[in-house]
Amino acid sequence: MPPIPSETHPAALPLTTAADVPEDQWNDWRWHMRKRINTVEKAQKWIRTTPAEEKAIAESAGKYRWSLTPYYASLMDPDDPLCPVRQQAVPSLGELMEYHGTDVDPVGDMFYRKTNRVVHKYPDRVIMLITEACPVYCRHCTRKFHTTDVDGTYFEKNEGEDFTADLQYIADHPEIRDVLLTGGDPLSYMDGKLEEIISGLRAIPSVEIIRIGSRFPVLLPQRITTELCEMLARYHPVWLNTHFNHPKEITPESEQAIDRLLRHGIPVGNQTVLLRGVNDEVDTMRKLMTELLRIRVRPYYLYHCDNVTGVAHFMTSVEKGWEIMEGLQGHITGFGVPQYVLTTRLGKIPMAQPSYKQVPEGLLLRNYKGQEMVVSQDVYPVTEPSADHGDGGR
Structure with missing residues (x-):
């Protein structure tokens, strides 16, 4: 069982919410840019950081920049490190691991x-x-x-x-x-x-x-x-x-x-x-x-x-x-x-998978339910008719 935080420990202190910020400041994007969160101490005003997050922030220092706006911080679940917003903005140890085939510029x-x-x-x-x-x-x-x-x-x-x-x-x-x-x-x-x-x-x-x-x-x-x-x-x-x-x-x-x-x-x-x-x-x-x-x-x-x-x-x-x-x-x-x-x-x-494939009878079609049907080449030609064979009456 983890130790109970003392009254002065960041995890025990009340967190900041949007309601705590004067409306004129909250609505001013320049205020958010000035108040961007880029340290553990600033983050702890909005979320209860985990040891893993704190370690990732420390170990990424000098390697990767990080900051987030108070607005975006306000969308995070303060207690859940797997919050989908939090994962997008708070450094994690995964950033520092080596993976096969990575590149700094894969898109060229x-x-x-x-x-x-x-x-x-x-x-x-x-x-x-x-x-x-x-x-x-x-x-x-x-x-x-x-x-x-x-x-x-x-x-x-x-x-x-x-x-x-x-x-x-x-x-x-x-x-x-x-x-x-x-x-x-x-x-x-x-x-x-x-x-x-x-x-x-x-x-x-x-x-x-x-x-x-x-x-x-x-x-x-x-x-x-x-x-x-x-x-x-x-x-x-x-x-x-x-x-x-x-x-x-x-x-x-x-x-x-x-x-x-x-x-x-x-x-x-x-x-x-x-x-x-x-x-x-x-x-x-x-x-x-x-x-x-x-x-x-x-x-x-x-x-x-x-x-x-x-x-x-x-x-x-x-x-x-x-x-x-x-x-x-x-x-x-x-x-x-x-x-x-x-x-x-x-x-x-x-990268979409095709919902059809060519079969001897014509086209095999599949809908979103997985139901299939075959439409004849006579109904929906798969290939263009050759000049020798005319247009088949079309």
């Missing part, structure tokens, strides 16, 4: 990087890694080396230096019609700096779409201010993709942030990461997707967790991903089912 950012910030992987679109900073350093980040590894980053120069070379590369490649701002989190910048970057992109005639990848709607929804949305709306079409990974992250504050974006004409998509112990159950994923639809966020991708150094403990099997997808198909509306993908140097590879 450095391989495809053309300037200090521009990564040109697909013909008609690029990403711009415009910052290392995030409000919360997610423990499962694909770019963990770039954002939290103390000695590592993809940048050759300081991130805030002149963007001229990056914008010039995009202007010199008119095939680029779609630019995704990512990082880190682009909304870590103040509105003025962010507008400077976006206006520079909008001045390039060939750039049709500007997208922003941001977890602020999840980690600190107070950042989605009316002023920010009005600024973004001046540069339409602007899209925003975010990462809700668990239903606990959908709160009245995040719902209001999404509503504000939508009312300013900014569509919001969601890119969930499949994470062991966080959302790798069918019921959890169904609830997440239906809740996203309720707040008018379109499920976009279900990412298989990348085999990133310091992240591999979150990985599931691909078979688990298939199980999740089977459990979604047919149980929620079609546009609520994300595309399951594995990200590689070759790009995003769709």
Whole structure:
């Protein structure tokens, strides 16, 4: 039986909650950024840290950065280290273990990087890694080396230096019609700096779409201010993709942030990461997707967790991903089912299992219940008719 904490031990002291913070401060995203939690002592004001968490925080010092906003801390179960929100934000010993096949850059950012910030992987679109900073350093980040590894980053120069070379590369490649701002989190910048970057992109005639990848709607929804949305709306079409990974992250504050974006004409998509112990159950994923639809966020991708150094403990099997997808198909509306993908140097590879196969009689089809039927080649031709045989009366 563990020892009973003394009255002065952190575990025995009352915890902070959102209700303890004055409303004007709680609603100010700058207050949350100033008050970010990045020590055991600060964390113990919100959660009762375990010895394993305290050891992970100590041993990751000098290796990985970590911080979380008071808002995101308020979503954590203060007593359960397996809380799905807590696992995403508090360091764990799994980050320091070695796993087979890990890589600091499995998606090939450095391989495809053309300037200090521009990564040109697909013909008609690029990403711009415009910052290392995030409000919360997610423990499962694909770019963990770039954002939290103390000695590592993809940048050759300081991130805030002149963007001229990056914008010039995009202007010199008119095939680029779609630019995704990512990082880190682009909304870590103040509105003025962010507008400077976006206006520079909008001045390039060939750039049709500007997208922003941001977890602020999840980690600190107070950042989605009316002023920010009005600024973004001046540069339409602007899209925003975010990462809700668990239903606990959908709160009245995040719902209001999404509503504000939508009312300013900014569509919001969601890119969930499949994470062991966080959302790798069918019921959890169904609830997440239906809740996203309720707040008018379109499920976009279900990412298989990348085999990133310091992240591999979150990985599931691909078979688990298939199980999740089977459990979604047919149980929620079609546009609520994300595309399951594995990200590689070759790009995003769709991983959904086919619901059909070719048989001598035609096509063998299978529905979400596992029921099967065969449709004849005469009804739904599998192959195009040859010119010699005509079109079969069609």
